[in-house]
Amino acid sequence: MLRLTELRLPLDHSEPALRAAAVARLGIADADLLDLQIFRRGYDARRKNAIQLVYTLDLALRNEATVLRRHQGDRHVGAAPDTTYRPVGHAPAGFARRPLVIGAGPCGLLATLLLAQMGFRPIILERGKVVRERTKDTWGFWRRSELHPESNVQFGEGGAGTFSDGKLYSQISDPEHHGRKVLEEFVKAGAPEEILYVSKPHIGTFRLVTMVEHMRRTIESLGGEYRFGSRVTDLLIDTAPDGARQVRGAALADGTVLESDHVVLAVGHSARDTFEMLERRGVYVEAKPFSIGVRIEHPQRMVNECRFGPAAGNKLLGAADYRLVHHCRNGRTVYSFCMCPGGRVVAAASEPGRLVTNGMSQYQRDERNANSAIVVGITPEQDFPGGPLAGIALQRQLEEAAFRAGGGNYHAPAQTVGDFLAGRPSTALGEVMPSYMPGVTPAALEDFLPDEAVAAIREALPAFDRQLRGFARGDGVMTGVETRTSSPVRVKRGEDRQSLNTRGLFPAGEGAGYAGGILSAAVDGIKTAEAVARSLLGASVPARAA
Structure with a gap:
């Protein structure tokens, strides 16, 4: 098998066009291509008016050795690697040491x-x-x-x-x-x-x-x-x-x-x-570093249009995602984490009297909101010194504060982006309806997030808006608290x-x-x-x- 990478075609190409493009790229007759398998298919959406699909193909050819010699030095043409998994061994009959x-x-x-x-x-x-x-x-x-x-x-x-x-x-x-x-x-x-x-x-x-x-x-x-x-x-x-x-x-x-x-x-x-x-x-x-923050929700339609332009809604592209990072003046890094297109924010607590958020989507990713965690990196040395389990103690402290801010009934405290940036507690929500169940309570994120995290997220949101227009829209909803980004x-x-x-x-x-x-x-x-x-x-x- 021969592997061909970085083969680019328009988003709306026909099925026969893929075979034709592979044949043309290798300079072979159509009859010499015996089999074509898609190993990877991605997309390049940097030009929204001309989105391309990007293929990696595994091809069976009649004269593979000849084609490989002709394309020697071409980093996009080579022998397909063997991806067959081979176990390291097998237990002999009657082996009694059960792990x-x-x-x-x-x-x-x-x-x-x-x-x-x-x-x-x-x-x-x-x-x-x-x-x-x-x-x-x-x-x-x-x-x-x-x-x-x-x-x-x-x-x-x-x-x-x-x-x-x-x-x-x-x-x-x-x-x-x-x-x-x-x-x-x-x-x-x-x-x-x-x-x-x-x-x-x-x-x-x-x-x-x-x-x-x-x-x-x-x-x-x-x-x-x-x-x-x-x-x-x-x-x-x-x-x-x-x-x-x-x-x-x-x-x-x-x-x-x-x-x-x-x-x-x-x-x-x-x-x-x-x-x-x-x-x-x-x-x-x-102890190891982890991150803390909140979940943010926007209309999925907005994210699709920002990422895909006229191609928003194309079935091959599906619901758009994003990945955002901002390095703050105070030395903190704020980033999006576990982005869930067309999904919902969910209650993820595992201990009574503590509140945790997470995100999920179904395979179709067809719910009205996009959500992701917006989190700030924290370290043992700077934020929770005191031993191997100090990060757990900090998580519990934040989760208990969020539980109280939400009303003590597993409703999550929520604040609009506009209110958060203005430094005022939310008393009502806007067009973006929160998906969190059992429900949300309008509040202020400052009631449970550390000051350094609040300052970092306030700086990051306008920067994210420059990368994804509408990210800092006033009625975006922020729900907390997100503490289980990784193990502490x-x-x-x-x-x-x-x-x-x-x-x-x-x-x-x-x-x-x-x-x-x-x-x-x-x-x-x-x-x-x-x-x-x-x-x-x-x-x-x-x-x-x-």
Whole structure:
């Protein structure tokens, strides 16, 4: 196969035009092109009146070697890489050392799937419920303010990514095509095949639910075992003969003890009690930077027109997104995060008396508002000194203040952009109707955000308006508080992916501080499963890049 990149065609090109363009670009006869597959399709919208689709194609040719020689030195023509995933090994028959995986989010799910595919019969422990029961509890919270601390946006089968836009793209380097393996597994589980080739793939909440169920059935068919309602309250750790700390299993809230010398820690960024347990048990944990802010909403139609001009509404382009960054005079950086086109702002609390926002979209992205988090980066040194868990304490403080500002009933405090920029509390809202459920209370963001964050966001909004006209419109709605952008801690690991000071413990994914989003967490789960397999099978198995 030959790979051809950066092939550009007009947005409204016909289907035969793609083949014709590939033939012309390579200078071959049409009969010499035996097969054409789209590996990636993106778009270039810098010129709104002449938006182009940008293709990467894998082509089967009659005289491939001749064509490659003729285009030697052309960086857009080369041999297609082999993206086939190959596991690092397989458990021998009767292998009895079953690994434990704590957490059934994207990281834990893919780690468990890969370990099951390699024959290790893993046990996955999830503190929450199966995904459909969890969905009922979550919608009950949104509609009736009835919070279930173990079954909500943060906890339960599928992890926090289940109630999101379902974005499947990231900035991670992936030379060994682990990301491709993730996407292929998702397609097997029911995701649309387009996620394999569109430049910004997404799935949406409802499709994620059915995919998670399908993957559970696959894992169980391969000998894996799920245990729901299984909150881990302690790790069993002893001293090995060589003097090293060695994990020996996990204790659950119901008193059950499971023995294992290989434990994957794939908890999400909201597993605060787990982080507290890790610190008590002497596992090396450190504070890490994260970001805080609010959700902002605008009409999706406005965003589409700003980004795509006359092509707004084109089905191939879909609902437009954006990515904005501003470096402030006070040294802070403000940026958009987790942008959800055609979606809604959702209640994402996991602890009583605390309020958290997040965003989600369905696959169609067809609701009236666009939303994203507008957040300010904060650091342990500058903003929350005092130990590994100081970031958690700050998150709780902000969430409690937002809860009070919203009225103490899980309604979120909201302020219009115009009122925020003018420094006055909102008493009413405008044309942009907030999507947050259970509801919003007009308020002032200053009631719960730190002064430095307020000043930074006030400076950033007009700058964002210069990049995306209408961003600082007076009736845009800002809802808070957004605190769960990433984990406030990192459970440090070495090159072998094991804890720095506790052998057999494999911290992984977003909660451990090594991922941000569904795809990067899933890839980290696969790489961690490979590390577990190498450890279980012995040093004869070659290591891959970490």
